[in-house]
Amino acid sequence: xxxxxxxxxxxxxxxxxxxxxxxxxxxxxxxxxxxxxxxxxxxxxxxxxxxxxxxxxxxxxxxxxxxxxxxxxxx
Amino acid sequence: xxxxxxxxxxxxxxxxxxxxxxxxxxxxxxxxxxxxxxxxxxxxxxxxxxxxxxxxxxxxxxxxxxxxxxxxxxxxxxxxxxxxxxxxxxxxxxxxxxxxxxxxxxxxxxxxxxxxxxxxxxxxxxxxxxxxxxxxxxxxxxxxxxxxxxxxxxxxxxxxxxxxxxxxxxxxxxxxxxxxxxxxxxxxxxxxxxxxxxxxxxxxxxxxxxxxxxxxxxxxxxxxxxxxxxxxxxxxxxxxxxxxxxxxxxxxxxxxxxxxxxxxxxxxxxxxxxxxxxxxxxxxxxxxxxxxxxxxxxxxxxxxxxxxxxxxxxxxxxxxxxxxxxxxxxxxxxxxxxxxxxxxxxxxxxxxxxxxxxxxxxxxxxxxxxxxxxxxxxxxxxxxxxxxxxxxxxxxxxxxxxxxxxxxxxxxxxxxxxxxxxxxxxxxxxxxxxxxxxxxxxxxxxxxxxxxxxxxxxxxxxxxxxxxxxxxxxxxxxxxxxxxxxxxxxxxxxxxxxxxxxxxxxxxxxxxxxxxxxxxxxxxxxxxxxxxxxxxxxxxxxxxxxxxxxxxxxxxxxxxxxxxxxxxxxxxxxxxxxxxxxxxxxxxxxxxxxxxxxxxxxxxxxxxxxxxxxxxxxxxxxxxxxxxxxxxxxxxxxxxxxxxxxxxxxxxxxxxxxxxxxxxxxxxxxxxxxxxxxxxxxxxxxxxxxxxxxxxxxxxxxxxxxxxxxxxxxxxxxxxxxxxxxxxxxxxxxxxxxxxxxxxxxxxxxxxxxxxxxxxxxxxxxxxxxxxxxxxxxxxxxxxxxxxxxxx
Numbered sequence: 020x021x022x023x024x025x026x027x028x029x030x031x032x033x034x035x036x037x038x039x040x041x042x043x044x045x046x047x048x049x050x051x052x053x054x055x056x057x058x059x060x061x062x063x064x065x066x067x068x069x070x071x072x073x074x075x076x077x078x079x080x081x082x083x084x085x086x087x088x089x090x091x092x093x094x
Numbered sequence: 095x096x097x098x099x100x101x102x103x104x105x106x107x108x109x110x111x112x113x114x115x116x117x118x119x120x121x122x123x124x125x126x127x128x129x130x131x132x133x134x135x136x137x138x139x140x141x142x143x144x145x146x147x148x149x150x151x152x153x154x155x156x157x158x159x160x161x162x163x164x165x166x167x168x169x170x171x172x173x174x175x176x177x178x179x180x181x182x183x184x185x186x187x188x189x190x191x192x193x194x195x196x197x198x199x200x201x202x203x204x205x206x207x208x209x210x211x212x213x214x215x216x217x218x219x220x221x222x223x224x225x226x227x228x229x230x231x232x233x234x235x236x237x238x239x240x241x242x243x244x245x246x247x248x249x250x251x252x253x254x255x256x257x258x259x260x261x262x263x264x265x266x267x268x269x270x271x272x273x274x275x276x277x278x279x280x281x282x283x284x285x286x287x288x289x290x291x292x293x294x295x296x297x298x299x300x301x302x303x304x305x306x307x308x309x310x311x312x313x314x315x316x317x318x319x320x321x322x323x324x325x326x327x328x329x330x331x332x333x334x335x336x337x338x339x340x341x342x343x344x345x346x347x348x349x350x351x352x353x354x355x356x357x358x359x360x361x362x363x364x365x366x367x368x369x370x371x372x373x374x375x376x377x378x379x380x381x382x383x384x385x386x387x388x389x390x391x392x393x394x395x396x397x398x399x400x401x402x403x404x405x406x407x408x409x410x411x412x413x414x415x416x417x418x419x420x421x422x423x424x425x426x427x428x429x430x431x432x433x434x435x436x437x438x439x440x441x442x443x444x445x446x447x448x449x450x451x452x453x454x455x456x457x458x459x460x461x462x463x464x465x466x467x468x469x470x471x472x473x474x475x476x477x478x479x480x481x482x483x484x485x486x487x488x489x490x491x492x493x494x495x496x497x498x499x500x501x502x503x504x505x506x507x508x509x510x511x512x513x514x515x516x517x518x519x520x521x522x523x524x525x526x527x528x529x530x531x532x533x534x535x536x537x538x539x540x541x542x543x544x545x546x547x548x549x550x551x552x553x554x555x556x557x558x559x560x561x562x563x564x565x566x567x568x569x570x571x572x573x574x575x576x577x578x579x580x581x582x583x584x585x586x587x588x589x590x591x592x593x594x595x596x597x598x599x600x601x602x603x604x605x606x607x608x609x610x611x612x613x614x615x616x617x618x619x620x621x622x623x624x625x626x627x628x629x630x631x632x633x634x635x636x637x638x639x640x641x642x643x644x645x646x647x648x649x650x651x652x653x654x655x656x657x658x659x660x661x662x663x664x665x666x667x668x669x670x671x672x673x674x675x676x677x678x679x680x681x682x683x684x685x686x687x688x689x690x691x692x693x694x695x696x697x698x699x700x701x702x703x704x705x706x707x708x709x710x711x712x713x714x715x716x717x718x719x720x721x722x723x724x725x726x727x728x729x730x731x732x733x734x735x736x737x738x739x740x741x742x743x744x745x746x747x748x749x750x751x752x753x754x755x756x757x758x759x760x761x762x763x764x765x766x767x768x769x770x771x772x773x774x775x776x777x778x779x780x781x782x783x784x785x786x787x788x789x790x791x792x793x794x795x796x797x798x799x800x801x802x803x804x805x806x807x808x809x810x811x812x813x814x815x816x817x818x819x820x821x822x823x824x825x826x827x828x829x830x831x832x833x834x835x836x837x838x839x840x841x842x843x844x845x846x847x848x849x850x851x852x853x854x855x856x857x858x859x860x861x862x863x864x865x866x867x868x869x870x871x872x873x874x875x876x877x878x879x880x881x882x883x884x885x886x
Binding site for chain 2: 021
């Protein structure tokens with residue numbers, strides 16, 4: 020029966036992973052706008068290459084990435 | 095009805111603008127279509143047909159010149175580095191899926207745009223662009239060219255985004271996570287034979303529960319402690335005090351049981367309690383993101399103004415504007431400070447200030463108050479007061495210091511919880527003392543049991559769910575309130591004060607009647623054609639009131655200032671104008687707007703132009719007067735006194751020629767006699783009164799356009815429903831009281847066990863969720879049901 024303890028620990032680790040995922044999503048701003056993404060997903064037109072993959076509102080980060088890429092290219 | 099415009103869907107009339115065999119109502123719409131067509135963005139019209147926005151007024155090409163000013167541009171940008179900039183723009187006209195699609199495809203229109211992202215509920219678009227390829231001004235002008243004109247004002251510049259909603263969500267997430275897990279650990283104890291669990295399991299589950307409870311205790315629930323503490327500091331017992339007491343008792347009791355290996359105590363109930371409470375808070379905190387209730391003059395005034403100096407024109411930020419500066423105000427621009435007119439033809443539209451839509455002409459040298467909008471050609475002004483010291487802004491700032499008193503102090507929930515806390519403590523102490531004499535080992539247990547079981551979870555959930563549902567019902571019906579406290583304040587109202595112009599009268603449409611001889615249809619069309627040559631507001635009114643469209647020959651057209659217009663239309667001399675101009679007699683009723691008409695060699699009569707009242711006004715007033723004292727305040731003269739007197743019952747309830755300051759002091763005076771005053775207004779001149787009143791409501795044709803600071807915005811179409819809204823708020827209070835009674839009944843059952851020292855975790859674990867669920871379902875369902883009955 021002591022195996023239940025192991026199961027409980029595994030359970031809490033898995034659930035904790037989901038909790039962390041949730042906190043990340045909230046911090047990321049995914050819950051700030053609950054409406055627009057539901058409309059956006061129906062637009063089937065292909066967008067500009069790099070913008071299609073970015074649907075979060077965390078522009079700062081994507082911008083940093085872009086700048087990094089630019090540095091990489093110029094170097 | 096002719097063909098609808100491909101772009102905006104409006105009637106194209108008899109002479110549509112044609113482009114590529116497609117019909118448009120105006121050149122503006124056609125231009126947007128051409129821009130989109132060129133970039134192969136016609137899909138815009140497929141997602142939602144005729145989704146386009148029609149601009150009533152053309153955008154001046156200098157309107158966004160201030161964005162070239164680096165200081166202003168820098169404030170607007172949320173991010174800027176190595177030429178890459180991010181700007182967040184508020185575009186109130188965003189309204190459909192097509193808008194989202196087009197705004198997110200901005201990069202097709204200009205390669206300088208990297209990415210754009212729409213937040214639909216907030217009506218904002220966040221644009222990432224390359225500063226080297228497109229400047230902020232060009233970007234904004236690009237948006238304006240496709241008729242998505244961003245609204246940029248001072249308040250937006252100073253405001254920083256807040257993320258309080260995110261914190262609440264994280265708190266709920268953590269509480270939910272702990273709740274589910276602790277419930278699993280606790281479950282074996284509830285089963286038959288649960289007391290036979292070995293000490294290994296009891297100890298393990300106990301420690302795990304304790305660890306999981308820590309973040310809930312010290313993070314998720316900390317708002318309640320803070321609020322209870324704040325209340326105590328102000329010598330007020332609020333609902334959060336018994337909650338805090340309950341939470342801490344639960345925690346200490348359970349920790350003791352875990353430490354002594356007796357089980358895991360009430361940890362599941364504790365965490366569940368916090369979880370439910372937070373859900374209630376989240377439900378209540380729904381706000382209308384795109385609406386703003388806290389506007390001051392900053393959100394109304396422009397960001398920059400054009401300064402005229404020896405070296406030419408330059409645009410400066412508004413806060414740099416000083417006394418003595420010469421400024422240039424173009425068509426449709428706002429006058430930001432009290433000033434005197436230096437040159438140009440000034441026709442000032444004070445509709446945002448007074449609700450009066452007919453522009454007021456001003457003479458050179460005359461003083462012009464801040465807040466008006468110039469219509470017509472450009473004018474030059476000399477500033478005589480700084481922005482902050484102008485008449486209207488001063489009135490607005492007066493109340494900034496104290497604002498509305500914290501209305502939550504006297505709220506029903508706090509009154510109840512005050513008695514509740516005292517009674518519960520009394521019962522607990524009595525039970526403790528009783529057991530001290532009969533069985534001392536049970537004394538402390540009985541006391542803590544009372545605090546635990548009485549923890550007012552159901553009580554605390556009543557208000558969020560009842561008022562939260564009411565707020566949603568109101569929102570669906572076109573009545574948007576700032577927060578749920580407004581509902582309670584609304585239910586206490588016994589006096590209602592109306593503003594006249596724009597509030598009970600219609601803003602745009604005029605009631606125009608022709609008094610005199612019957613005119614033939616052709617004569618009317620001739621009059622219309624003559625009137626269409628003048629830009630005088632009264633001419634425009636007459637022009638719009640006559641149906642049909644026909645062109646005539648016109649000669650000898652003259653416009654005589656402050657007299658009238660004259661011309662020969664198809665050989666017939668027609669004069670339109672003041673009584674003096676047409677009949678030669680002195681005007682004996684200078685307060686009315688009558689336009690006399692001379693046609694076919696005689697004076698045919700006059701057009702009487704009056705404000706038309708909102709449809710259903712009479713019914714609304716009659717309904718409201720049953721239960722409220724009604725007053726009317728108007729900045730206008732008393733020309734409408736005879737119409738309104740019978741409606742409001744007596745002339746003493748009507749006050750005319752009221753300045754904004756008068757309105758405010760009138761409300762103050764009513765309040766000092768102990769009345770709960772509701773002010774219904776619409777313009778800036780009501781701002782002071784709205785702030786002073788217990789509840790201030792504004793009536794708006796377009797809820798996203800500017801309205802003064804208030805507690806609620808009513809769509810003008812819903813004006814007739816005002817009595818229903820007020821009645822419904824009273825009903826919501828009754829439902830709250832009923833829910834209180836239900837939760838007290840549950841508490842009585844719990845107390846029955848607690849005072850006997852018989853409370854076990856299982857009773858708490860059953861009673862608490864059941865009482866909460868009952869109360870929440872009762873509250874939400876009865877509100878829904880009643881909303882149907884009230885047809886809201």
